[in-house]
Amino acid sequence: xxxxxxxxxxxxxxxxxxxxxxxxxxxxxxxxxxxxxxxxxxxxxxxxxxxxxxxxxxxxxxxxxxxxxxxxxxxxxxxxxxxxxxxxxxxxxxxxxxxxxxxxxxxxxxxxxxxxxxxxxxxxxxxxxxxxxxxxxxxxxxxxxxxxxxxxxxxxxxxxxxxxxxxxxxxxxxxxxxxxxxxxxxxxxxxxx
Amino acid sequence: xxxxxxxxxxxxxxxxxxxxxxxxxxxxxxxxxxxxxxxxxxxxxxxxxxxxxxxxxxxxxxxxxxxxxxxxxxxxxxxxxxxxxxxxxxxxxxxxxxxxxxxxxxxxxxxxxxxxxxxxxxxxxxxxxxxxxxxxxxxxxxxxxxxxxxxxxxxxxxxxxxxxxxxxxxxxxxxxxxxxxxxxxxxxxxxxxxxxxxxxxxxxxxxxxxxxxxxxxxxxxxxxxxxxxxxxxxxxxxxxxxxxxxxxxxxxxxxxxxxxxxxxxxxxxxxxxxxxxxxxxxxxxxxxxxxxxxxxxxxxxxxxxxxxxxxxxxxxxxxxxxxxxxxxxxxxxxxxxxxxxxxxxxxxxxxxxxxxxxxxxxxxxxxxxxxxxxxxxxxxxxxxxxxxxxxxxxxxxxxxxxxxxxxxxxxxxxxxxxxxxx
Numbered sequence: 001x002x003x004x005x006x007x008x009x010x011x012x013x014x015x016x017x018x019x020x021x022x023x024x025x026x027x028x029x030x031x032x033x034x035x036x037x038x039x040x041x042x043x044x045x046x047x048x049x050x051x052x053x054x055x056x057x058x059x060x061x062x063x064x065x066x067x068x069x070x071x072x073x074x075x076x077x078x079x080x081x082x083x084x085x086x087x088x089x090x091x092x093x094x095x096x097x098x099x100x101x102x103x104x105x106x107x108x109x110x111x112x113x114x115x116x117x118x119x120x121x122x123x124x125x126x127x128x129x130x131x132x133x134x135x136x137x138x139x140x141x142x143x144x145x146x147x148x149x150x151x152x153x154x155x156x157x158x159x160x161x162x163x164x165x166x167x168x169x170x171x172x173x174x175x176x177x178x179x180x181x182x183x184x185x186x187x188x189x190x191x192x193x
Numbered sequence: 194x195x196x197x198x199x200x201x202x203x204x205x206x207x208x209x210x211x212x213x214x215x216x217x218x219x220x221x222x223x224x225x226x227x228x229x230x231x232x233x234x235x236x237x238x239x240x241x242x243x244x245x246x247x248x249x250x251x252x253x254x255x256x257x258x259x260x261x262x263x264x265x266x267x268x269x270x271x272x273x274x275x276x277x278x279x280x281x282x283x284x285x286x287x288x289x290x291x292x293x294x295x296x297x298x299x300x301x302x303x304x305x306x307x308x309x310x311x312x313x314x315x316x317x318x319x320x321x322x323x324x325x326x327x328x329x330x331x332x333x334x335x336x337x338x339x340x341x342x343x344x345x346x347x348x349x350x351x352x353x354x355x356x357x358x359x360x361x362x363x364x365x366x367x368x369x370x371x372x373x374x375x376x377x378x379x380x381x382x383x384x385x386x387x388x389x390x391x392x393x394x395x396x397x398x399x400x401x402x403x404x405x406x407x408x409x410x411x412x413x414x415x416x417x418x419x420x421x422x423x424x425x426x427x428x429x430x431x432x433x434x435x436x437x438x439x440x441x442x443x444x445x446x447x448x449x450x451x452x453x454x455x456x457x458x459x460x461x462x463x464x465x466x467x468x469x470x471x472x473x474x475x476x477x478x479x480x481x482x483x484x485x486x487x488x489x490x491x492x493x494x495x496x497x498x499x500x501x502x503x504x505x506x507x508x509x510x511x512x513x514x515x516x517x518x519x520x521x522x523x524x525x526x527x528x529x530x531x532x533x534x535x536x537x538x539x540x541x542x543x544x545x546x547x548x549x550x551x552x553x554x555x556x557x558x559x560x561x562x563x564x565x566x567x568x569x570x571x572x573x574x575x576x577x578x579x580x581x582x583x584x585x586x587x588x589x590x591x592x593x594x595x596x597x598x599x600x601x602x603x604x605x606x607x608x609x610x611x612x613x614x615x
Contacts, residue, residue, distance in 0.1 A: 126535050128516045130429045130472040131493050134449035141447025160405040165383050
């Protein structure tokens with residue numbers, strides 16, 4: 001087994017440790033085998049120390065790269081979580097504006113396969129709690145269906161309804177109502193194995 | 194202003210008279226009674242030893258019970274006064290004795306007398322802690338109702354509702370008159386839609402701790418259990434008054450449908466096989482039929498269906514938003530919320546949707562009506578006073594009384610009768 005591969009492996013292992021996420025399980029599997037290899041020669045031990053030292057600096061570089069990556073993802077998540085999809089009164093069909101926005105959202109989600117998204121459906125304050133939960137459910141499902149049709153894996157999308165319980169803007173005029181009739185994205189990153 | 198009010202009263206009279214001709218307790222606002230409520234004298238209790246009442250003196254509790262009941266009109270008097278009682282046609286009066294005992298308890302002897310003969314019609318004695326005085330007096334008042342009407346009163350019933358506590362919607366219960374409030378939920382997400390389990394042994398409600406609406410059951414003094422966890426989103430619970438069975442809404446794939454489930458086993462089946470969305474189920478008093486709201490006609494409207502889920506018929510046709518219908522305990526009327534130009538108001542109609550009466554108007558939003566178990570009263574939530582509070586009115590819309598205050602209180606549900614020995 002060449003050193004380069006070993007380096008790469010250690011790098012990966014550390015990177016996953018730092019990122020707190022390991023999605024490619026098979027590549028971490030060889031590690032135990034390396035550790036179990038009989039260290040009966042001094043040469044082997046030296047090589048191992050050298051490997052660790054280099055791995056340290058490599059890990060630092062990797063950490064910087066990951067930090068940049070994290071910042072990029074964070075920004076993307078923030079964008080997803082601030083861009084709400086708005087609806088007309090008592091409607092759950094998508095407006096042209098909503099479709100344009102959702103196409104951009106779908107683009108992000110198709111590329112960022114670790115994003116797990118909960119689509120929350122919300123309504124304005126008018127009407128009953130019960131009917132508004134069903135209306136919110138229709139809104140979140142329409143958004144979810146659009147994203148799935150665009151190619152986002154349905155398993156990463158969950159649609160829920162809050163009805164009128166979580167208004168974004170307080171008030172009882174159209175200005176407030178129109179901001180509250182929305183689908184909102186809640187994003188998390190898959191980090192479980 | 195007065196003219197408008199008067200016009201409204203006449204309009205209400207015109208509407209009310211034919212529909213309620215057979216019922217003897219209807220009264221219309223501003224003191225003009227169509228069918229007289231029964232005046233009853235209320236005299237302060239004789240007190241032995243200075244008693245500090247935790248909330249109010251017993252006669253004030255009795256007067257409030259009388260005025261809220263929809264059956265009586267209290268005629269208060271500082272002492273027995275036959276002239277006053279005769280003039281006001283109060284043929285009976287209530288009063289009593291209160292004694293402070295050495296162990297800190299209070300002994301209440303409560304009496305119902307015939308005014309003219311001074312015959313004792315009913316006497317009850319209670320020895321209670323100061324905090325339980327209200328409960329004892331309510332108990333006595335319901336015995337008065339039973340003695341004079343042969344029917345059960347609602348003074349010992351309770352309300353469950355949603356109260357905003359530290360910015361979070363929590364489920365609370367209180368006496369029907371808003372006193373003796375107790376917080377039931379403590380979870381920091383959202384708690385809402387409380388309904389009473391059969392025999393009032395606990396509540397079923399909706400909680401959002403899993404970032405979605407889910408039903409939970411809680412037993413008073415006991416623990417909380419998640420219900421029907423096979424579904425992702427559940428809400429709109431309705432308890433069958435006979436069997437305790439639950440009807441509720443399940444949302445899946447954007448479609449909301451009513452299911453029927455057994456709280457004990459957790460099993461549930463689809464109740465209705467319709468293409469439309471369905472919410473807000475409500476059982477008829479003998480659980481033979483069910484009301485629900487469907488958007489099958491393009492807007493939310495009230496429908497009725499047999500208890501086996503067949504024979505759907507539409508009830509409401511007027512307006513574009515009729516929701517949350519519930520069947521009166523007497524079985525003859527339906528109360529529901531209707532929205533017009535963004536304002537919610539409460540209406541009743543006959544079982545076939547005709548004979549519509551608007552109970553609230555020109556007073557903010559009025560919603561979430563719930564019948565008292567004797568069918569005489571309706572509790573509801575209104576923002577007429579600035580923020581949402583719970584109010585009680587008679588079933589004809591008269592005698593509106595606010596029973597809560599403070600931060601927002603919404604979504605009242607009246608308990609069933611509490612079984613008490615007569």
